[in-house]
Amino acid sequence: MTDTVLADLLARVRRLEDERDIARLIASYGPLVDAGEAHAASMLWADDGVYDVEGWLMTSRDDVRAMVESRPHRGLIGRGCVHFHSPAVIHVDGDEATAVCETLLVVRRNGPAGDTGQAEYSVQRAGATDFTLRRDADSAHGWVISRRTTRLLDGSPEAAALLSRAVTD
């Protein structure tokens, strides 16, 4: 009896740890890219990982690093930006996992302050994001992103299709 119960319990705890690891990995994306931590951000991906964001297709860690170090991205940081991610809907299946969340890009405004007399930020983008991840014992996170796809939420069926992956059956 005890052995079976223990084996079952171990599997359940492992599952909770996997979900925790993946939630933490996703939660660290925003802080890393907003801090300009290009190397650490790139290490969230597999070496052959893909980041497909509205027509900007990155297909390696080097590509992700180059994006964080790019002039447009450095411009966002210099101005003040937050890449905000909602809590993700995570599903683990053995050594593979998926996660769906929504994202906001919030950027400090130039120009006159609003009616509060304070500097304000604007929400420049809202996106649907879908992750595929795989277990990787060599990663500090225990998991790496195989593919991340993000699409602007502008009424397009493509963005809705990404969000539909949150359906649990």
Add this chain to the structure above:
Amino acid sequence: MTDTVLADLLARVRRLEDERDIARLIASYGPLVDAGEAHAASMLWADDGVYDVEGWLMTSRDDVRAMVESRPHRGLIGRGCVHFHSPAVIHVDGDEATAVCETLLVVRRNGPAGDTGQAEYSVQRAGATDFTLRRDADSAHGWVISRRTTRLLDGSPEAAALLSRAVTD
């Protein structure tokens, strides 16, 4: 000794799984309603579940489905919207649970772009949200919403009272 330790451990793991299930259920609300997944969104509720949002009182899964399929909601999706929920404060008590979070409705703006030359989104609503849930073995989520109450954060005591349920004593 071992049996008692194991029983205690099983209860603690069950609790963590319950909280995980409820966090995932709440995290899926935004993606589902922003994708127009009316059926899947309605299945987050109990068959006799209540969704009370600023005077729109839904009292069944059919009512929730009808809201997601309504012309105003389809208009938000067509334009581009995000129903963003903060991480929830979840308390499980046996087969019942409560959760409190804050919510933002972010909608794509029409009209001229802001000073960045990009399309922008506006935050149309900010809300206080309180959930009551119950365990349901027939649900794909393990839990269903018995009642969700959302009130606009506009200085009213009603919204503050919902948030006060996050107090832990």
Add this chain to the structure above:
Amino acid sequence: MTDTVLADLLARVRRLEDERDIARLIASYGPLVDAGEAHAASMLWADDGVYDVEGWLMTSRDDVRAMVESRPHRGLIGRGCVHFHSPAVIHVDGDEATAVCETLLVVRRNGPAGDTGQAEYSVQRAGATDFTLRRDADSAHGWVISRRTTRLLDGSPEAAALLSRAVTD
């Protein structure tokens, strides 16, 4: 064998519970300060806890309570506000822990509605936040904040340095 396995399992479950407790503590900050729950908000801190936010240095629970009860903070609540926190990157090390997240302060606008004809909210501040916490068996949360530092995300190296603490090595 079993004793070692059990001890290991107990430690892993304890870790998951610690992370859950800290995530819940952080998730409750927004609801508590937006509801004006000054006492409950102050109890998230250690008695000698520090809250260092853009030049406003609080060094006790009394200071935190006074901030929530201050005229400017009551003004935000009366108008309608949300202190939104992203899911945190939490690391527990025995009886100490750290957490990093990003924050938005969203406030109801006065004046004319936007192009949607609805009242709107503005994002007044976006911040980088770093927590240091310690275990406290006397706290309802199991943990208390020893220090919270928040800095405006305006391109300053100080804010970026806080976010860089999310790097996992």
